[in-house]
Amino acid sequence: MGQGERRKWRRLEHGLRVELVVVGQAGGSTMHAIGTHLSPEGLFVQIANPPTEGTRVHVTLGAGDSVQLAAEGVVTNQFVPTDASDVTGVGIALADAGAPWRKLYEWLSQAP
Numbered sequence: 001m002g003q004g005e006r007r008k009w010r011r012l013e014h015g016l017r018v019e020l021v022v023v024g025q026a027g028g029s030t031m032h033a034i035g036t037h038l039s040p041e042g043l044f045v046q047i048a049n050p051p052t053e054g055t056r057v058h059v060t061l062g063a064g065d066s067v068q069l070a071a072e073g074v075v076t077n078q079f080v081p082t083d084a085s086d087v088t089g090v091g092i093a094l095a096d097a098g099a100p101w102r103k104l105y106e107w108l109s110q111a112p
Helices: 099-110
Strands: 016-022 030-039 042-046 056-061 069-079 089-094
Touching: 016 042, 030 099, 042 069, 056 089, 069 099
Parallel strands: none
Antiparallel strands: 016 030, 016 056, 030 042, 042 089, 056 069, 069 089
16 A cells, blocks of 8 residues: 555645644743644754654744744654665654644635
8 A cells, every 4th residue: 555545634745834842841942843734734854953752732824924823743763864765853752733734734725
């Protein structure tokens, strides 16, 4: 079975500004990054010094913009550069992002 066949949602490759705050750390370590491959249940975040797997994070899309969406999630996997790709980042599974997150996904799905 191909990777596209096992996924519940088609990943959207839009680059969105993201702010990650590590949950439970004193001072809440804040990182700014680019989120890609958005789905209603998660996203990939390109970040130079990614948090480790299992880290709980608060994700805000549209960081610094007037319209923002926020959700909590968990880092599910970490990617480091390879010969095939120079991307560094993390996959984040979102707990319950809710209707606004799903609406954003539907809207971006229709964009050319």
